[in-house]
Amino acid sequence: MDDRRGTNTNKAQNISVQNREKMQITGVDNVVSFDDETVILETSMGLLTIKGQELHINKLNLDDGNVSIDGELISITYSDRSGIIGKSGGFLSRMFR
Template sequence: MEERQPVKAHKLVVNNRKTSMVTGVLDVLSFDLNEILLETEQGMLMVKGTDLHVNRLSVEKGEVDLSGNIDSIAYSSVSQAGHPNDNFFAKLFK
C-alpha cells in the first residue's frame, strides 16, 4: 500500500505583476532576466517576463522575493527525480 506524503505549505503572491513573494521553495534551478525556474513543494514553477530579478532568497525558510515585469506563471508537476532518459523541458511544456 502506497503512503501519501502530506502536502507542504506553498504560497505565491503577485502584486501588480511587478513583484512576487513565493514560499515553499526547495531550490532555484535557473534564473535570468526573462525566466526564473523554481522547484517548490507543489512542483516546478516557471515565471516568465522581462527584467526579472531574485531580490531575496532564504533557503532555510524556503522563501523567494522576485521583481520585474511578470508576463506568465506556470506550474508543472515534473520533478528532477524523474527518469534520467526523460527530457525535463519536454515534460514541462506538455
C-alpha cells in the same frame, strides 16, 4: 518526503503578486535556474516557472523557503519535475548533450 516528486509536501505554498511587478513565494525548495526572462523554482507543489522581463531575485532564503522576485511578470506555470529533469529529453537533458 513525497517520493513521487521528491519535494517536502508539508511546506505550505503561497504566491503573492503585486501589480505584476513584485512576487513573493513560499514553499520553495531550490532554484533550478534563473535569468532576466525565466526563473524556475522547485517548490513543495512541483516546478514553478515564472516568465517575464527584467526579472531579479531580490530575496532568497531557502532555509525558510522564501523567494522574492521583481520585474515585469508575464506568466506563472506549474509543471511536474519530469518535464524538466528526465530521461525522455527534458530541458536539462537537452541542454547538457
